[in-house]
Amino acid sequence: MEANTRYLTLALDVRAITDSLIEFVEDAKELPASDDLLRSFLNSLTVRTGASVKTLSDMGRFGNYESLKTINELFDADRKKELMNKLQAVSNPSSESRESSALEAITILDALEGTALYHYEHPSPEGRLAFAQ
């Protein structure tokens, strides 16, 4: 498998969340109530008490190495918490800052998508090696 294609899939998954946020801002359409992708993404941002295979499986599509590496590369613990708070604020109908939170979350997610695309377009030597085998 071409390892760097996982970065493209990561970018597409992030875009799915971003598009929901854009629809919220533009069309007042609520985020999907039971969205596995969003739940998995929030799990990947949550503060961990340990590290196990279950931790990874709870992250769903964001539990693979390429996703973890990109998220950790871009966000420290504070930034992860900030993004999680923004996304939870958008999901919460009683929050007063839903639209501004959505716009701020879009900016952060665009950075994540952009980094994933960068890795897709610029595979590491290890990634190229894996494909060549």
Add this chain to the structure above:
Amino acid sequence: MSNPETLILKEAADLHRFLQPIAKMCAIARTDHPYYRDASYILFTYLSGLINKTREYLEDLPQRPGKSPVIQHSIRQKLKLLRDSWGLLHRYIKPCLDADTLHIPIPLLDVLNDRLKLIPECEAFECAVFQLTAANYAMLPYYEVNSVANGIARRVNGEDFPRSLSLVGIPYSQSSGFFLNCLIPHEMAHFVYQEIMVTEVTNAVDSILNTHYPNAQDASDEFLETLSQIRGLINLWVEEIFCDLFAIALIGPAFSFAFAEMTSASLIIDTLSGNAKQSFEFGQSHPADVARFYLHKRHLDALGWWNQIKDWRSNSVDLLDHCCLVFGKTTLSNKIPPDVASQLKLQCFWDACDWLLGYVKRTVPASDKDIKHLADHYDVISKYLERAIVPSTIITESGPVYPTPVVLINSAFRFVLQDFDNLLKRVDMEPMNPVRERSWYTERLELWVLKALEDYRLLSASQEAK
């Protein structure tokens, strides 16, 4: 500097223009010569539909330029993402267009597809083919096409990739080959795995990993990344083994023999060979060849094939036996990052394979009749082949028989591995260079077997009609 609306318009038009010629190619493929298998038409039709949806999305953008600069910027990034995603699909369109019916092993693909459809939950599966420039076989994993196509579709209100369609790549030069193309069932199996089995197998592997890697309190992000790499590797290796075992269930030991030819694995039992070191190494995408052959033999034994083949006078059979003696010497390749290699416990892989052998035997039924019929019919089939007669209908003591595809495929391997000289002895021609002679007659043999496979479908269909 251009305003954001103008930039969105330009970038949308650029992508629109990029897609235009691809749409034309897919449209021509659906309406003109050359001809393709049905699965390829399904693919071209799907891609045409997805291109149309993408273009509709792009054409609609000027009406929805975005309220704020943040959204305008995000839309532009989305255009880049769509372009990159289409760039990936673009890689596979030409290789699929090149794989018309004159350039793929149609008779073999048809019988393999028939066999695949006998597996529970695989009844609707279709296999489209594309050509690879590498001398290798490949199935496009979900990350390569399905996920990306679905990612595009969901962003432009298109339809998901057809659920029952797999894409298998074969070397562009091997369209008329038979022996190496017996690797195709392994590639088909990747699709079955990803479509049907992945959750069950991954859960079983996770459970095994949990026993070897219990929860590490206060572990760093780096450790979690390493654990994810270990999990990814074990799952990749297990998927490869699943596909090997599935291929054996589908066509019997022929798969192991084709794999041995592809990997030049006979060097493993050559005591003078220092070159076989790599065959003992687990790599970044595949388990060690020695481990694979060892597991092949266990599966062949469990299915009842081993008793049938163990006395064949062939290096390939010796190889399976030999790998059972040396599989414990397998190790990790130095291409695996040191931090991963130092923590990766190979026992997880072996534990997972112990579970997998039982799982595949339960879920992918093999045909006992084929094993018996190979024993009953091989002597007659080999007599036909040594006389250059296509064994579509053979005359046995009990009357005329149409040998089944699995019997034909394995008879062909047995013949080429141990009885091929009987054919060469009968050749009444000027002596040729022995390599050229063997190569030429092996190619003939492939054509006879492919013809018999093609005939089998016609003959068995006509028998059913009666």
